[in-house]
Amino acid sequence: MPFKNTFFKSAFSVDNVIFGLDDSKLKVLLIRRKGEPFKGEWALPGDLVHPKENLRDAPKRVLKELTGLVDVYLEQVHTFGKVDRHPVGRVVTVAYYSLVNIHKVKPRAASFASEVEWFPVFDLDSLPFDHLEILHKCTSRLQKSVRTMPIGFELLPEKFTLSDVQDLYEAVLNKKLDKRNFRKKFLSMGILVDVKEYQTGVAHRPAKLFRFETETYDEFKAKGFNFEI
Amino acid sequence: MPFKNTFFKSAFSVDNVIFGLDDSKLKVLLIRRKGEPFKGEWALPGDLVHPKENLRDAPKRVLKELTGLVDVYLEQVHTFGKVDRHPVGRVVTVAYYSLVNIHKVKPRAASFASEVEWFPVFDLDSLPFDHLEILHKCTSRLQKSVRTMPIGFELLPEKFTLSDVQDLYEAVLNKKLDKRNFRKKFLSMGILVDVKEYQTGVAHRPAKLFRFETETYDEFKAKGFNFEI
């Protein structure tokens, strides 16, 4: 095995940018680092990839440790590999993002974290390592993906109003959208089902409730839906 | 340095999918592998990332070894990391693509290659490792990027006709486009300069020659051009 001799000392890790929607704001789950370097600072959750672990399973493991969730939407974004990006050694990291329903989740500290907390994405302006760059790249990718994929599956409760959906899109895109145009376009895609119920207990006209036609993104794709917003 | 003890035996590599345009076909540069595994088979060019080399420099080095070219358009696409993707050990690979002018280049065998040759992208249906998947992913990405970035810089000669540009787009997208609509849209972007010359020696009405307003993609971005085709 001539090849094996050329292996060199290095490591690869994954970072998982976990997005959620709360209070009409796009938030990201950060951990307080348990170990050096940057011990005690808020950073993106991540871990080294295990030797017998498929790459894509590593961010899933990180997410599961922190939230208990499995089977959420997960997208690989970019790999960061500057020689000096990690102060301790050569670590190439693959960045992923996932989308979770912030209200269905009670994040808990994990092996690599002493504390976890949701932070508003657009307020963060410093993070250790190159984590700010990673966050930016993942946020940009999310903003692109949200226009061609029905990611609401993951971020909304089972039944929701059209205003909930619009709030979500405004939070992710970080800008206001026209109400009538948004509703027109979203409804015309035919992926929502009217559940024939209404909001209750709100101090205004109650909104109609909807659910998604399919329950996961994979099902959605399988049905051959087209999506563009 | 508690972190360092957790490093494990593994390697990361890059693969560079080098695209060119020839005979109105999108082609990719393959190498005949010099070493095991898959010795003697046609495969994507790639190499292990050197310990003190920034990740993005590795595909540049591969390209330079094979073609002598530096400063070409290079885009990271995806990282592949299934445990068993490489028969000899754990190798996570980062896939890039670059675009080169096939007629300005005389590819030569490199340390890892005994032979190099251009192959039509849409005719390939088997490659070693997961290289076919990598090629597909890079081709799809190129097809997306070509609609929002003026990649013609890299693939066309300095002076070219509008038909050359259309041929390029048809080769990359692998479909026919409407001549009048294409020209209208491309010209309206204002990135072409009429060089006031005409083709010579062709057995038909000679076409006007154009050049790009800027010489590199970075300049293009710097000028704040908008592009969508």
Next chain:
DNA sequence: AGCACTTAATGTAATATTTACACTTAATCT
């Protein structure tokens, strides 16, 4: 010289998409 051949160049009308915009409705709260 004339004709055949090849690709370049050009405009318009029909259709589809996107944008901008304001009032009425139905509930709660005081």
Next chain:
DNA sequence: AGATTAAGTGTAAATATTACATTAAGTGCT
């Protein structure tokens, strides 16, 4: 009962996309 809040709804103008056919300017052949 009146104030407050967010839900729900349609249209016209502007813009973008699509489909489509004829004339122009060279070379090559006889």
